[in-house]
Amino acid sequence: MNRQFYQTILLAIAMDPQKLVNLLDQIEHNYEPALVELYDYYVNVVYSVSYQVLENKQDAEEVTQDVFLRIWNKSALYNPDKGRFLNWLLTMTRRIAIDNLRRKQRVSQVSNPISLDEKEYLWETALIYDDLSDLQRMLASALQELPTDYRDAIQLAYFRGMTHTEISEHLNKPLGTIKSHIRQGMEKLRTVWISTEQT
Amino acid sequence: MSKMNREDVIQLLPAYVLDALESEARQEVDGLLTVDSEAQALLEQYRQIESVLPLMAEHRTASSDLRDRFLDRLHEETAPSDDPMPIIQFPEKPKRKGIPLRRRYLVSMVATFVIAVVGLVLLLTSEPEAPTPQVTFYEISNQTDAERITIAASADSVVEGDLVISSDRERAALRLKQLPVINDDQAFQLWLVDESGAMSGGVYPMPEDYALYVVIPNEKPIDNYIRFGVSLEPAGGSPLGNAPSGERVFSVALPTSSGQ
Numbered sequence: 001m002n003r004q005f006y007q008t009i010l011l012a013i014a015m016d017p018q019k020l021v022n023l024l025d026q027i028e029h030n031y032e033p034a035l036v037e038l039y040d041y042y043v044n045v046v047y048s049v050s051y052q053v054l055e056n057k058q059d060a061e062e063v064t065q066d067v068f069l070r071i072w073n074k075s076a077l078y079n080p081d082k083g084r085f086l087n088w089l090l091t092m093t094r095r096i097a098i099d100n101l102r103r104k105q106r107v108s109q110v111s112n113p114i115s116l117d118e119k120e121y122l123w124e125t126a127l128i129y130d131d132l133s134d135l136q137r138m139l140a141s142a143l144q145e146l147p148t149d150y151r152d153a154i155q156l157a158y159f160r161g162m163t164h165t166e167i168s169e170h171l172n173k174p175l176g177t178i179k180s181h182i183r184q185g186m187e188k189l190r191t192v193w194i195s196t197e198q199t
Numbered sequence: 200m201s202k203m204n205r206e207d208v209i210q211l212l213p214a215y216v217l218d219a220l221e222s223e224a225r226q227e228v229d230g231l232l233t234v235d236s237e238a239q240a241l242l243e244q245y246r247q248i249e250s251v252l253p254l255m256a257e258h259r260t261a262s263s264d265l266r267d268r269f270l271d272r273l274h275e276e277t278a279p280s281d282d283p284m285p286i287i288q289f290p291e292k293p294k295r296k297g298i299p300l301r302r303r304y305l306v307s308m309v310a311t312f313v314i315a316v317v318g319l320v321l322l323l324t325s326e327p328e329a330p331t332p333q334v335t336f337y338e339i340s341n342q343t344d345a346e347r348i349t350i351a352a353s354a355d356s357v358v359e360g361d362l363v364i365s366s367d368r369e370r371a372a373l374r375l376k377q378l379p380v381i382n383d384d385q386a387f388q389l390w391l392v393d394e395s396g397a398m399s400g401g402v403y404p405m406p407e408d409y410a411l412y413v414v415i416p417n418e419k420p421i422d423n424y425i426r427f428g429v430s431l432e433p434a435g436g437s438p439l440g441n442a443p444s445g446e447r448v449f450s451v452a453l454p455t456s457s458g459q
Contacts, residue, residue: 026337029374029410031333032273033334033337035273036266039269043265043266044258044260047261048256048257048259049253049256051256051259052255052256052257060259061261061265061268064261064265064269065265065268065269068269068273069269069272069273069276072277073277083250087250091250094253139248139251140251143251143252143254143255154252154255157218158249158252158255159255159256161218163219164214164219164221164224165221179214182213182219183210183214185213186213186214186216186217186245189248190213190244190248193247
């Protein structure tokens, strides 16, 4: 039986580009209400990614604050030439969260790895960045269709910052299997990328 | 010397993008990427894929009170540090004799109540603080139909500026950046120029922050003016009265009415 399920993955709607430019300009000039507006808009996506890494409310909240403080303190500077703001924001979030995780020397102790297949959520189909291209929509859909093993390995690498060896130990699977799962999972996504680019 | 052949290293690219490689393997990939353009192109493809991986995260909502805690932390971490205050030890007051404890308590309660009432009356009758020029600038800037004129630095002047005019044309504000550093006996003076000439819009000392914010006085409709300018003057303003005496540091022409 085909089990169709809808799952809430990250719902992130990109801000109007001109509004974003204005807000970032105001933040650069130490205008706090602009930071608050940016915070209100993006706090949940930042928190979601933080929580996905840390699996702990308090730590995820700390990282969420760290992210926006870095933006305010200009120790993290967004360069529009290097990609979308949302991508930049979530990449920074992930890195700070993983640093936090490593610092606290916390490795997921859950007996079962994260598996989206095991969670049925009756949501409207989630996704997606408002400005996601067709390419990214296809990739996001392909993510959902990856075999569980591939997706689990990729998630542990991406959200927990684990290396091949650490994933192998965590999942109690051979190292070669883990390498293969990550490679094949990402390769499947790349195949989608290529086929979408060519249409 | 690389221990792995090229194909083996290429196969590590997906894990490289995910930061899942051990140190030695990562160095192998780093080495290949410096010389292999095909590997670089492949890496870019995998980076595109990486950009959608956050979508695997489960959507969660942050606590409603997190914002307040964040702002508290922001203010705490950005507040100027206080000079350490000496701890002053007050001598113990001698205990009063003769006044019953209950009466003292009653007097304290009445005094507290009176102070609270007076404070409340003052609060309710006091005029709200006027917004700062910076707040005014951004309030206007954030209006949907506000007009914005940006003057970039040029060969003649390093000063950059933004003029914002409210959608109802009733208010305008100016932001100037990269102003020249001036002495305490100098100031920047705003000039409002219309067809009859120039009039002063105020004298402003060197801003402490990154930029100087000025609210254009609204004695006349904004559209009456043809230009705003800023000159460098003595601290008390131009000795010429209604004309600049010093170097012009900034100027912005207002758009003319349509058809001209």
